[in-house]
Amino acid sequence: MNTLDSHNLNQRNVLTIYAHADDEVLPAAGTLSLMSKAGWNIRCLILTDGNLSSSAVKGKRHQEAEAAGKIIGASYDFYALEECNFSTQAVIKVTEEAIKHCLPDIIITHAPQPEQFGHRDHEVCAIAVSNVATRKNIPLWYSAPPVFLRGFEPNFFVDITSVIEEKIAAIGCYESEQEKAFMQLDAILVLSIFWARELGQKDGYFEAFQISRHCVDASFFSALAHLKNPVLSSR
Numbered sequence: 001m002n003t004l005d006s007h008n009l010n011q012r013n014v015l016t017i018y019a020h021a022d023d024e025v026l027p028a029a030g031t032l033s034l035m036s037k038a039g040w041n042i043r044c045l046i047l048t049d050g051n052l053s054s055s056a057v058k059g060k061r062h063q064e065a066e067a068a069g070k071i072i073g074a075s076y077d078f079y080a081l082e083e084c085n086f087s088t089q090a091v092i093k094v095t096e097e098a099i100k101h102c103l104p105d106i107i108i109t110h111a112p113q114p115e116q117f118g119h120r121d122h123e124v125c126a127i128a129v130s131n132v133a134t135r136k137n138i139p140l141w142y143s144a145p146p147v148f149l150r151g152f153e154p155n156f157f158v159d160i161t162s163v164i165e166e167k168i169a170a171i172g173c174y175e176s177e178q179e180k181a182f183m184q185l186d187a188i189l190v191l192s193i194f195w196a197r198e199l200g201q202k203d204g205y206f207e208a209f210q211i212s213r214h215c216v217d218a219s220f221f222s223a224l225a226h227l228k229n230p231v232l233s234s235r
């Protein structure tokens with residue numbers, strides 16, 4: 001884990017905070033993989049340990065996450081907050097601790113979504129993480145919900161075509177979740193193509209984010225100018 005001592009200005013750190021193991025790969029595995037290939041440190045924090053799942057599945061979720069992390073170049077921290085019952089205060093505390101250790105340049109988390117459309121844990125996580133990121137003025141990206149996109153207003157799209165195989169493989173690591181409809185290969189590809197179409201792109205696979213707060217310096221534009229096909233697309 002990075003500490004103040006090992007932090008250097010050339011290395012970027014991204015911290016993802018999600019309620020459940022698997023929440024991170026579905027909307028963001030491609031982007032995280034691209035970041036790690038570019039030399040970023042990727043730290044994925046998972047708030048719960050699947051305590052509502054069958055006991056056989058509990059420990060497995062951590063192993064599955066570690067396996068996915070090897071593919072996308074991410075390391076994991078697991079907390080054991082009670083699924084469907086944790087408070088915003090608990091997530092605020094966990095987030096503040098993680099920020100102290102990771103010194104993130106960007107935080108990625110669930111998009112805030114009314115409970116009737118999304119999982120209660122996702123909403124609580126989004127509210128708490130937003131609270132901390134806002135107070136600490138850390139750039140915050142919301143990733144796309146797996147289903148029911150209501151309330152999600154994407155304004156930043158990442159071309160993950162070059163790493164789509166890694167994304168599929170990372171999601172495939174979560175064998176215990178394979179029965180979920182949105183974890184199916186066709187659903188993953190359809191959503192990735194849907195974001196391409198939103199951008200008017202006929203080809204390719206994309207991930208979508210809603211950036212709540214971000215600033216860039218001149219190096220961002222020189223990086224864009226040197227790319228033949230810009231990896232990062234903003235509309």
Ligand SMILES: [Zn+2]
Pocket residue numbers: 019020023119122
């Ligand atoms: Zn979840």
